[in-house]
Amino acid sequence: MPGVCRRAGTGSMITGFNTDVEYEGRVFHVQTEDKGRANPVVESLVYSGGEIVDSLKTPYDELARSAEYSEDEVLRRMETQHQSVIRDITSGKYDPEGPKPFGYNIITNRSLDAVVLEFLSQQAGVGQIRLEMERHQVLVAGQRPSIAFRVLDAANENPVPGAHVVVKLISTQQRPRELFAGETDAEGRVTAEFEIPVTENAEAAIVCQAEASGTNSEIKQLIRKAAPDIEAAG
Secondary structure, eight states: OOOOOOSSTTOOOEEEEEEEEEEEEEEEEEEEEOOOTTOOOOEEEEEEEEEEEEEEEEOOHHHHHHHOOOOOHHHHHHHHHHOOOOOOTTTTTTOOTTTOTTTOOOSSSSSSHHHHHHHHHHHHSSSEEEEESSSSOOOBBTTEEEEEEEEEEEETTOOOOOOEEEEEESSSSSOOOEEEEEEEOSSSSEEEOOOOOTTTTTTTEEEEEETTTTTTEEEEEEEEEEOOOOOOOO
């Protein structure tokens, strides 16, 4: 993971993903930084020979205005953008002759399928991930479940630590609402505890999403309405 410097405090900035990338004997330096909540932009600069050869700016105004703003989410967006720029370099984006066709410099006795799979795995950092509920649960409005999740690399079943897991409520009457956010531990596990709101006269569902190194997976499950109270006739 590239080096990162973090500053704390009100209106703080998370600054400093810095990576040197070599391509065909040419060294590129990629610098990604956060401009701060007052100027909500994630900016990546690509240097070569001391000159800026490209820049990418991605605003996050909607997050900066949201009550769900967090430095961890900004950091996640920074790293995703930083890795994307690195992939562009290694794919030949700045090659004077243009991107090379895949496999042009590969000498191997492996099958093409094996080479392609390795290439895709390297580009993604983590293979396609899979989000699992360790135990299926019936979700009922008004209840407070505790759901154990696990995130695995779909290619080899290895746990994925540090995956960002979010649980959201979606309904036919309200905008999506985040109920839980957390990170997986060394075994790829995280437990989400949250209250399921009661949505009157609306259908609702829980969407559970996991993201790691630019890949993602999700689970959707409908919410059952709570059974009405039955009062004895007086």
